[in-house]
Amino acid sequence: MNKRIRELKAYPMDRLNRAKEELRRKGVKIYDFGTGDPKEPTDERIRRALCEAVPEVSQYPTVKGRRDLREAVSNWFKNRFGVEIDPEREVIPTAGSKEAIFHFPLVFLDTDSEKKRVIFGTPAYPVYERGTLFAGGIPHPVELKYKDRFLLRLDRIPKSILEETAIVWINYPHNPTGAVAPISYLEEIYGICRENNIILCSDECYTEIYFKEPPPSLLQVGKEGAVVFHSLSKRSGMTGYRSGFVAGDEKIVQEFLKYRSSFGVASQDFVQQAAKVAWSDEEHVRKRREIFKKKAEIFDKFFREIGLEFLPVKATFYFWVKLPEGVSGEDYALHLLNYGIVISPGEFFGKGGEGFFRIALVPTVEECREAVEVWIKAHKEFKL
């Protein structure tokens, strides 16, 4: 077995899924706020586009992808962020953003050099660390603090570490905390990365799930040394399609493109045709935002009522909730599990997650209302 990954624990969501399966076998009604995979149907036009695009003979797709999809992405980006992306040189479709995030360090880390650290905030989506380890790099997790609104503060990292760093990952709006970064923050972190010759990667898969102000993109600040990762999973409810894109610095995008054929992750042609329809329409995204807003309102009220502290949710479909001193996320999650409520203990997302839990607004609005009733009882019966 690969020695770099021997130390890794099971992918945390796998453990949660096993516990859920057991409950299901016992016939308990489950309210699943665990994995961030909402159940709202994909817009009918997108589904139809996929079906109509399935050909009689389906041949290998190219890693560069369809020109019309790259153009649709480029138009969307211009309308949404006011930034021009050259559809020929500065964007490539991906099979969802996870694989692209995972594979990125395989191309951009030189394990023989001194510069092989990868900095990311923690708690975090686990793939920044996993991709780094599989690529033979040195993960450099930095604990994100509630008092900093969970912004990764590179300005506090010693210069000697920054000099050894090849890649920095940021992810705003943030999973698991829901934190949003203002453009001034992006400017600051971009400046530090440029000074230290670090590639700044911005995982932007939640920028479209917002309730008031649309969050910014890193590419509004600069392109050189910057790469953004976008996805249709959350924006358009297309987790099963596996579709996203990478865009940014032409040199980096072209280098990534060159080696991606080794990974076997070219997006299927019919998925790309559905993706083109998805990036070309905002109405279905607006409707999705309305639904998540309703769910967020239910839980905003609920957590206030039971007196738990949380960062008010402005974007993403996550609540990151603080437990009273001395209570672990795991104990609370195990207690709720007995009532059929599945949440993710903060520890699942790495250091800094202790004493918190995350809920993903996955069940329907109606189920969220029901779950709150069950949760009130469960919370009262929990010995704080």
Ligand SMILES: Cc1ncc(COP(=O)(O)O)c(C=O)c1O
């Ligand atoms: C922060 C973050 N990045 C990336 C992804 C991957 O999304 P996908 O591969 O479906 O595009 C997720 C999925 O939950 C996520 O939370």
